[in-house]
Amino acid sequence: MLRREMVRRAGALAVRLAQSVAVLWAAFTVVFLILHVLPGDPVSIMLSQSEDGLSADPAQVAALRARYGLDRPLPVQYGIALYRALHLDFGQSIQTGQPVLATLRDVLPGTAALASVAFALALLVGIALAVATHHAPEGATKAALAALPALGTALPTFWVGLLLLQVFSFHWPLFPAMGNDGWRALALPAATLAIPTSARIAQIAGRTLADAAAQPFATAVAARGVGRARLMAVHLLPNVAISLVTMSGLIAGNLLAGSVVTETVFSRDGIGRLAQLAVQTKDIPVVEGVVLLAASLFVAINLAVDLLYPLLDPRIGK
Amino acid sequence: MTDINPSPTWDAALRSPRPDWLALLCGLALGLVFLWAVVPGWFSAADPLRGIPAEALRPPSAQHWFGTDHLGRDLFARTVYGTTVSLQACGLAVAVALAGGVPMGLAAGFAGGRVDALFMRAVDVAMAIPALLLALAIVTALGFGTVRIAIAVGVSSISSFARISRGEAVRLRHALFVEAARASGVRTPAIMLRHVLPHAAGPILALVTLEFGTAVLAVSALSFLGFGAPPPQPEWGLLIAEGRNYMAVAWWYTALPGLVVATVVLAANHLARTLRARSVLGG
Numbered sequence: 001m002l003r004r005e006m007v008r009r010a011g012a013l014a015v016r017l018a019q020s021v022a023v024l025w026a027a028f029t030v031v032f033l034i035l036h037v038l039p040g041d042p043v044s045i046m047l048s049q050s051e052d053g054l055s056a057d058p059a060q061v062a063a064l065r066a067r068y069g070l071d072r073p074l075p076v077q078y079g080i081a082l083y084r085a086l087h088l089d090f091g092q093s094i095q096t097g098q099p100v101l102a103t104l105r106d107v108l109p110g111t112a113a114l115a116s117v118a119f120a121l122a123l124l125v126g127i128a129l130a131v132a133t134h135h136a137p138e139g140a141t142k143a144a145l146a147a148l149p150a151l152g153t154a155l156p157t158f159w160v161g162l163l164l165l166q167v168f169s170f171h172w173p174l175f176p177a178m179g180n181d182g183w184r185a186l187a188l189p190a191a192t193l194a195i196p197t198s199a200r201i202a203q204i205a206g207r208t209l210a211d212a213a214a215q216p217f218a219t220a221v222a223a224r225g226v227g228r229a230r231l232m233a234v235h236l237l238p239n240v241a242i243s244l245v246t247m248s249g250l251i252a253g254n255l256l257a258g259s260v261v262t263e264t265v266f267s268r269d270g271i272g273r274l275a276q277l278a279v280q281t282k283d284i285p286v287v288e289g290v291v292l293l294a295a296s297l298f299v300a301i302n303l304a305v306d307l308l309y310p311l312l313d314p315r316i317g318k
Numbered sequence: 319m320t321d322i323n324p325s326p327t328w329d330a331a332l333r334s335p336r337p338d339w340l341a342l343l344c345g346l347a348l349g350l351v352f353l354w355a356v357v358p359g360w361f362s363a364a365d366p367l368r369g370i371p372a373e374a375l376r377p378p379s380a381q382h383w384f385g386t387d388h389l390g391r392d393l394f395a396r397t398v399y400g401t402t403v404s405l406q407a408c409g410l411a412v413a414v415a416l417a418g419g420v421p422m423g424l425a426a427g428f429a430g431g432r433v434d435a436l437f438m439r440a441v442d443v444a445m446a447i448p449a450l451l452l453a454l455a456i457v458t459a460l461g462f463g464t465v466r467i468a469i470a471v472g473v474s475s476i477s478s479f480a481r482i483s484r485g486e487a488v489r490l491r492h493a494l495f496v497e498a499a500r501a502s503g504v505r506t507p508a509i510m511l512r513h514v515l516p517h518a519a520g521p522i523l524a525l526v527t528l529e530f531g532t533a534v535l536a537v538s539a540l541s542f543l544g545f546g547a548p549p550p551q552p553e554w555g556l557l558i559a560e561g562r563n564y565m566a567v568a569w570w571y572t573a574l575p576g577l578v579v580a581t582v583v584l585a586a587n588h589l590a591r592t593l594r595a596r597s598v599l600g601g
Contacts, residue, residue: 158539
């Protein structure tokens with residue numbers, strides 16, 4: 001490779017990295033502003049939550065403020081929070097006193113397992129649905145198949161979860177109603193989380209398939225006598241892969257956001273349940289941690305996608 | 319000026335050769351639910367708050383269409399009366415998103431250059447935080463309650479409105495009639511208000527409808543999680559959350575109110591798709 005070309009690529013990579021860092025910094029700032037500026041400060045929110053909030057004596061409030069560094073001017077607080085975040089210190093959970101990072105790390109495996117199984121399921125169902133819709137003969141079947149993704153995105157996730165529980169845990173006791181143990185406990189939550197995700201994947205895949213099939217290369221390949229199955233597998237599906245990779249940051253974000261409701265419905269330990277509890281108890285550092293985790297995940301995936309593109313799609317990066 | 323059609327969407331819908339029965343049905347369903355919200359008393363004679371303990375957890379019947387809850391309250395009445403709070407919250411959420419997003423997006427798309435570049439960077443940031451998590455952070459700061467979750471849902475959807483409006487502004491910025499208005503000395507705010515906004519109305523209307531469905535889902539999810547209206551009040555998400563404790567014995571408690579929520583979202587989404595297709599064809 002030419003040296004000039006390598007320098008150009010290194011430069012592009014540096015710009016892309018700087019952009020990612022800037023997005024993360026901005027996300028951090030937005031979350032900080034929401035949680036520290038909007039109504040008051042974490043201590044007043046915390047005290048308003050506790051039962052004896054009204055009778056909390058000023059000395060106690062002042063002590064709490066000093067303890068969390070909230071008696072300092074806001075820009076100073078922001079500076080300190082940013083400095084700490086750069087050193088991966090996101091403070092302590094107000095409820096448990098544990099560091100936020102450790103708290104997140106403890107529950108991450110549960111959500112990772114749930115999200116990956118749900119994602120695999122969604123990928124399978126979504127692509128199968130898109131391919132089936134693509135090949136279905138024009139008419140009622142095709143219309144019905146094409147309407148399914150819209151149905152999948154319209155169903156409230158918590159309601160689907162409760163219905164699955166009702167049918168497969170209570171009516172027919174096939175799966176446990178709650179908990180984290182084993183694959184049987186994973187089945188219903190993963191199915192719940194997979195429904196909206198598979199619908200979104202089917203929509204993306206369906207659009208890409210239609211676009212690709214309308215292009216001259218598809219006609220040329222078909223004219224050469226290549227069968228439908230081979231045309232789909234070798235020539236059309238790689239296009240779907242690329243558009244799904246493009247959307248993978250958003251899909252991951254949706255899975256993480258969906259885990260809040262899913263884990264709450266099935267009483268599973270994980271990031272989502274942690275977020276729900278943190279909002280309920282006004283545990284601001286934990287809420288901040290969860291939102292930042294989601295933003296970092298999105299930024300990291302998009303960065304990885306950008307770096308992978310030239311490998312996946314020979315048209316890009318030339 | 320008669321050849322400048324201010325609202326391609328409605329016009330195309332009226333001129334359509336074949337009525338779209340499914341879209342009509344969706345419109346009727348939404349209209350019915352709106353009536354529930356405005357005059358719930360017309361649709362249910364039962365009291366949504368007072369229960370008859372002897373009739374607790376009865377399955378659906380001619381007398382109680384959706385069955386009764388653990389306190390013997392009529393669940394259909396609670397669903398109908400809950401519509402008021404739920405739809406008000408969704409309306410507020412869409413209004414917040416609309417008021418926050420549309421001016422920003424139109425201004426950015428119309429200004430172009432650096433302002434637009436800055437705007438797009440802000441959109442990048444907004445996309446990095448999933449809407450539900452952003453809403454959760456805002457709810458943490460604002461506190462609990464239906465109005466607050468509505469504001470949180472609205473604020474977290476500002477970016478999608480801003481994105482669509484920007485796209486429309488960019489599309490229309492160099493349109494012939496905009497250039498003509500500018501050449502005849504119309505000022506930029508007036509151009510945006512009188513010439514760009516009406517033409518962007520179709521896609522924005524489609525987005526409002528879509529966003530309404532999204533807001534129904536988000537508001538009911540947040541109140542299901544326990545951040546919305548306090549218990550005695552009937553509200554869709556809360557209703558389903560209450561039914562959670564009686565799932566083993568009363569399937570109707572969660573299933574039927576949830577079916578109403580799903581139907582409303584489905585109808586809104588379908589109408590949004592129809593409107594968008596029409597606005598593309600007509601505009």
